Amino acid sequence: MVECCLSTPSIVGAVRSAGACSTPKSGKVNMTGTVKSAAAIGGGVIGGGWIARFLLNGYDVKVFDPHPQAKRLVGEVLANAERAYRKLTLAPMPPKGNLSFVSSIEEAVCDADYVQESVPERLDLKRSVYAEIERHAKENTLIGSSTSGFKPTELIEGFATPERLLVAHPFNPVYLLPVVEVVPGRTTADNLDRAKSFLTAIGMKPLVVRKEIDAHIADRLLEAVWREGLWLIHDGIATTEEIDDVIRFGFGLRWAQMGLFETYRIAGGEAGMRHFMSQFGPALKWPWTKLMDVPDLTEELIDTIAAQSDAQSGKHSIRELERIRDDNLVAIMQALKGNDWGAGAVLKEYESSLYAKAHSHERRPTVDPQKPLALRADRVREDWVDYNGHMTESRYLQVFGDATDAFLHFIGMDKDYLASGRSLYTVETHIRHLREVKMGAPLRVETRLLGFDLKRVRIVHELYGGPENELLATGEHMLLHVDTAKSAAAPMDPALTIKLGEVWKHHRHLESPDYAGKPVREIMMESAAS
Ligand SMILES: NC(=O)C1=CN([C@@H]2O[C@H](COP(=O)(O)OP(=O)(O)OC[C@H]3O[C@@H](n4cnc5c(N)ncnc54)[C@H](O)[C@@H]3O)[C@@H](O)[C@H]2O)C=CC1
Numbered sequence: 001m002v003e004c005c006l007s008t009p010s011i012v013g014a015v016r017s018a019g020a021c022s023t024p025k026s027g028k029v030n031m032t033g034t035v036k037s038a039a040a041i042g043g044g045v046i047g048g049g050w051i052a053r054f055l056l057n058g059y060d061v062k063v064f065d066p067h068p069q070a071k072r073l074v075g076e077v078l079a080n081a082e083r084a085y086r087k088l089t090l091a092p093m094p095p096k097g098n099l100s101f102v103s104s105i106e107e108a109v110c111d112a113d114y115v116q117e118s119v120p121e122r123l124d125l126k127r128s129v130y131a132e133i134e135r136h137a138k139e140n141t142l143i144g145s146s147t148s149g150f151k152p153t154e155l156i157e158g159f160a161t162p163e164r165l166l167v168a169h170p171f172n173p174v175y176l177l178p179v180v181e182v183v184p185g186r187t188t189a190d191n192l193d194r195a196k197s198f199l200t201a202i203g204m205k206p207l208v209v210r211k212e213i214d215a216h217i218a219d220r221l222l223e224a225v226w227r228e229g230l231w232l233i234h235d236g237i238a239t240t241e242e243i244d245d246v247i248r249f250g251f252g253l254r255w256a257q258m259g260l261f262e263t264y265r266i267a268g269g270e271a272g273m274r275h276f277m278s279q280f281g282p283a284l285k286w287p288w289t290k291l292m293d294v295p296d297l298t299e300e301l302i303d304t305i306a307a308q309s310d311a312q313s314g315k316h317s318i319r320e321l322e323r324i325r326d327d328n329l330v331a332i333m334q335a336l337k338g339n340d341w342g343a344g345a346v347l348k349e350y351e352s353s354l355y356a357k358a359h360s361h362e363r364r365p366t367v368d369p370q371k372p373l374a375l376r377a378d379r380v381r382e383d384w385v386d387y388n389g390h391m392t393e394s395r396y397l398q399v400f401g402d403a404t405d406a407f408l409h410f411i412g413m414d415k416d417y418l419a420s421g422r423s424l425y426t427v428e429t430h431i432r433h434l435r436e437v438k439m440g441a442p443l444r445v446e447t448r449l450l451g452f453d454l455k456r457v458r459i460v461h462e463l464y465g466g467p468e469n470e471l472l473a474t475g476e477h478m479l480l481h482v483d484t485a486k487s488a489a490a491p492m493d494p495a496l497t498i499k500l501g502e503v504w505k506h507h508r509h510l511e512s513p514d515y516a517g518k519p520v521r522e523i524m525m526e527s528a529a530s
């Protein structure tokens with residue numbers, strides 16, 4: 001917790017600037033009730049994570065936090081979050097939202113459709129912040145609280161519009177971990193739905209807690225584990241590092257993918273959960289845990305824990321530790337995505353929503369059909385670079401593959417088309433690497449249709465970039481239309497061929513690339529030998 005800033009809104013009111021709001025208080029969110037802009041009240045560890053998630057998902061965010069270094073602190077969390085997202089996904093993220101720091105709660109919330117409160121865990125402070133939010137926010141602005149343990153009915157005391165306040169309890173780092181415990185309190189079903197769709201749209205998995213309790217679901221569990229950890233240190237049985245080791249080399253790996261009960265079902269062998277319960281149930285009554293006893297947090301115990309923690313992790317700054325943690329979380333989530341499981345399944349769903357948005361009319365670039373199609377732009381990310389300092393080979397295929405996907409969306413191969421059991425598979429690829437492509441270089445792909453018939457599409461992508469906007473690489477591809485259930489070639493839907501025909505009407509007049517259709521050159525061994 002940042003000690004300097006347990007400021008109450010009345011103190012904050014002294015620095016409030018006037019005339020901040022363009023929207024009158026009574027203004028509706030918008031016609032559809034969807035969230036378009038967000039405010040963050042509190043930009044510490046958790047507020048900073050929320051701010052990063054909102055911004056990276058394209059929402060403008062106004063932040064109020066009286067901490068004198070709030071800008072720097074949020075900036076550092078945001079930098080780490082951007083770094084993590086570059087590794088997390090290649091899906092087209094929306095343009096980043098605008099971040100502004102304001103000097104009052106009023107300025108922060110007056111235009112916002114969604115407000116996330118992340119001030120320190122003190123009930124009086126939270127309530128006074130809500131009173132200020134309520135005074136200045138639009139009438140159907142949603143308010144989410146990051147509280148780790150307060151129940152919504154405690155939070156809403158004295159609040160005139162409790163139907164719009166809910167607990168939205170996230171997990172650190174908020175920009176990566178998907179789950180958010182949503183505790184509705186007296187929120188209306190409509191507002192609950194709005195909150196859930198907003199949280200889902202920013203890549204989260206809202207889990208509605210059906211009955212409010214202190215500390216919701218997760219912190220009840222986490223506190224039990226933490227309490228046992230404190231006892232183990234207090235009793236001199238284990239150090240902070242040893243406790244962390246049994247988790248990270250052992251059951252923590254299981255928890256990341258199956259949680260507690262599914263793991264224990266397997267631990268029951270073929271007889272499953274019933275056998276597990278009968279074998280280990282009695283142990284619950286043995287003195288395996290300290291139950292609700294809490295060790296006194298004496299200076300001595302705190303010193304021991306802090307010293308052990310320094311010995312364990314003191315060689316890294318907190319920001320470095322965050323980056324190590326983020327890299328590991330990204331690796332786990334990507335592995336789980338490959339298995340379409342747990343947090344990986346959420347990531348997969350989120351990515352497909354990003355692709356769908358990118359290909360929707362809203363964000364589709366204006367395309368001039370008379371020219372090669374400019375459907376894909378990117379930048380060489382830091383983990384795309386090989387030991388030569390160049391974009392590594394597999395990333396060329398990634399960039400061209402994404403450009404092919406963009407082209408297929410352009411001609412009408414959308415989610416519904418795929419769901420109908422039809423798709424286009426790439427059956428042949430020829431990539432030419434023409435110039436060095438270095439880290440950070442902006443890339444632009446131009447796509448041209450070289451021909452098509454009822455079952456095949458032939459395209460070529462040209463990759464441009466670098467300081468002179470030069471041609472860096474080319475990729476020529478043959479795609480085959482298939483019936484995915486039969487895994488056999490099949491004619492395309494007429495809608496696709498009509499669209500291809502429209503593109504072809506223009507592209508047939510473009511100058512044919514002289515390299516197209518040519519194989520990799522042969523090496524004449526006779527001349528090499530002579
Ligand atoms: N740290 C964690 O692991 C988690 C914390 N939470 C919850 O998130 C909330 C915030 O916790 P942290 O971010 O950890 O605390 P923090 O101490 O890192 O940040 C709190 C921020 O609130 C600011 N603040 C203080 N008074 C304010 C006011 N009147 N208006 C606006 N900003 C004000 C402070 O300057 C500080 O930057 C708490 O309710 C906590 O229980 C939820 C999930 C995890």
Ligand SMILES: C[N+](C)(C)CC(=O)CC(=O)[O-]
Binds near residue numbers: 148170
């Ligand atoms: C320790 N804590 C209660 C603040 C933890 C949380 O609320 C969730 C988390 O991120 O572990």
